[in-house]
Amino acid sequence: MSVRPKNTLTSLAPHVLAIAASLVTTIPVYLVCVNALKSEAQSSSMGVDLPTELHFENFATVIDRGKLTISFLNSMLYSTGAAILATLFAALAAFILSRHRTRLNRALYFFLIMGIALPINFFTLTKMMQVTHLINTKPGMIILYATLQVPFAVFLMYGFVASIPRELDEAAAIDGCGPLEMFFRVILPLLMPVLVTTFILSFLNTWNDFIMPLYYLNSSENWPMTLAVYNFFGQFKQSWNLVSADILLTIVPVLLVYLAGQRFILSGMTSGAVKG
Structure with missing residues (x-):
């Protein structure tokens, strides 16, 4: 009889920890x-109480004053371009x-x-960006971001390729395919789960x-949404309603992308996990 309470506590502990972790994530x-x-x-107090009146005009104000349209397009360009190249x-x-x-x-x-693990040497990186004339340019940011994503992407795909x-x-070689034709026509379609995950x-x-x-970006015309939010907060740090609307508009696209591709992420992360 004395064993049951211990088993009950043991089974409840993971659920309690999961609930606590969920609260820490969802409350902000x-x-x-x-x-x-x-x-x-x-x-002004950033309280948990519901609004007495809904002010949807906050979003319009943020888009207008925070230049979110330009920064949104920049973020999409950097994120999509870098993800495709990487x-x-x-x-x-x-x-x-x-x-x-x-x-x-x-x-x-x-x-x-x-x-994946080594820190970035910003002194050397800045010198390289200056020498190649990529600093403060959109192509430069795409190339930089793609380069930063390659190590983890190779690590993720390496084991998956070994499973083919x-x-x-x-x-494919017997059928007359060259190396590139073999890769793009035979191997690449089989890599689709890990490609989507990557x-x-x-x-x-x-994006984040x-x-x-x-x-590496001095011109506000090239800023992504993260930098636009930072600049907006500096100008309107007393207007927490506008700051919150700005943050919400920034995180909604990335949440939609994650939710749409969640099943691909899980399958791609686990498919090649035991290979390599």
Whole structure:
């Protein structure tokens, strides 16, 4: 009889921890949502109470004063462009490194994935951006973001490529396919789950980044939404309703992308997890 209470407590503990973690995550989102619809006076305390009157005009004010239309298009350009480049080049690299496991390729693989953990040397990076004339340019930010996403993308795809039978390569070669034709016509379609996963994760990481545009974008015309929110907060830090509306407009696109691709992320993360 004495064993049952212990078993009950053991079974309840994970649920309690999950509820606590959910509250920690959802409470800030709830505060942003409710205060984005309040008046300036009611939102001054950032309370949890519901708005007495809905102020949808806060969003129009934020879009107009915060230049969110331009920053939204910039964020979409940076995130989509970087995600496409990172996914494509990482897939090519993972295919070559996984299929031809020579000592050199093994060393190159470990050299690439070191980029996941090693800190960024901003002094060297800034010098490279200046030398290549990519600083304060949109193409420069796309290339920079794509480069930053490649290490994790290669790591994610490497094991997935190893799960594809080599017999498919041999059959494609017998049919007369060259290396590039084999990759794009035979291998790439089979990589679709991990390709979608890599694209979504690269998109989210780029969209949420704040440091890179802060260092390498001087013109407000090139700012993404994260930098536009930062600048907006500096101008309207007393108007918490507008700040909350600004934050909400920034996180809604990334939430929609994540929710739309959640099942692909889970399948892509687990499919090649035991390979490599």
